[in-house]
Amino acid sequence: MNVLFDTNVVLDVLLDRKPFSESATILFSWAEDGIITGILGTTTLTTISYLATKVVGKIQTEEILEKLLSIFTIASINRSVLEAAIKSSFSDFEDAVLFQAACHSNAQAIVTRDLAGFKKSTISVYSPEELVKMIQALKA
Numbered sequence: 001m002n003v004l005f006d007t008n009v010v011l012d013v014l015l016d017r018k019p020f021s022e023s024a025t026i027l028f029s030w031a032e033d034g035i036i037t038g039i040l041g042t043t044t045l046t047t048i049s050y051l052a053t054k055v056v057g058k059i060q061t062e063e064i065l066e067k068l069l070s071i072f073t074i075a076s077i078n079r080s081v082l083e084a085a086i087k088s089s090f091s092d093f094e095d096a097v098l099f100q101a102a103c104h105s106n107a108q109a110i111v112t113r114d115l116a117g118f119k120k121s122t123i124s125v126y127s128p129e130e131l132v133k134m135i136q137a138l139k140a
Contacts, residue, residue, distance in 0.1 A: 001135070003027070004039040004075060004102035006112030007047050007094075009128055014048065014064065020113060023128035027111060031071050036135065038072040041101040043094065045074070075105035089120050099123070 005027070012020040013028050031038030045065060052061040081100040090096035095117040102110050102123055109124045111131050118125040126134065 001109060002037045002039060002105070002107045003031075003109045003111055003131070004041065004098065004105065004107040004123075005031075005044070005072070006098060006110065006114060006118075007041075007044040008113045009111050010040065010044055010048060010068070011051075012113070012128070014052070020128065023132045024111075026132050027128055028071065030135065035139075039075050039102070039105050039107055040068065040072045041075050041098045042077045043097060043101075045069075073105070075101035075107070077101050080104070090117075092117050 009020075009024045009027070011017065012024040015021075027036070028038070030036045045068065048068070049061055049065060052064055056064075077097060081097060081104055084100040084103075085093060085096035088096045088100065090099060095114065099110070099118060099121050102121075107123055109126055109131065110118055110121060111126050111128055112118055113127060115125055115127060
C-alpha cells in the first residue's frame with residue numbers, strides 16, 4: 001500500500017509527541033520494513049529541515065533528513081501539482097498541495113491527524129491509529 005504521510009505524523013515521530021507517536025512510529029517501522037510504501041511530499045522535508053535546524057542544529061538535521069530519505073519515497077511538488085492545488089476545493093493550500101502530490105505519486109492512502117483538512121480528498125484518509133488497525137486486520 002502506498003501511503004503519503006502528512007507532516008504532522010512525521011513530526012509526531014521525530015518529536016515523540018505522546019500519545020500520537022505510538023501509532024505513527026509503527027507506521028514508520030512498516031515503511032522501513034517495506035510492509036507499506038511510505039511517501040513524503042518535498043514540502044514535508046523542507047518544513048522539517050527548517051524546524052529541526054532551529055532546535056538541534058544543521059548536522060543533526062542532516063542526519064534526520066538522510067534517515068527520512070532512506071525510509072520514504074518522495075512525491076515531487078512541481079508546477080502541475082501546485083496548479084492543481086490552487087484550483088482544488090481544499091480550504092488549506094498546504095493540505096491541497098500534499099493531496100495533489102499524493103495523487104501524482106499514486107498514493108492509495110493519506111495518513112494524517114488533520115482529517116478535517118483532507119475531507120475533500122478522493123484518496124482514503126486515515127488517522128495513524130485507524131491505519132495501523134486496518135493494516136493489522138489485513139495482515140491477520
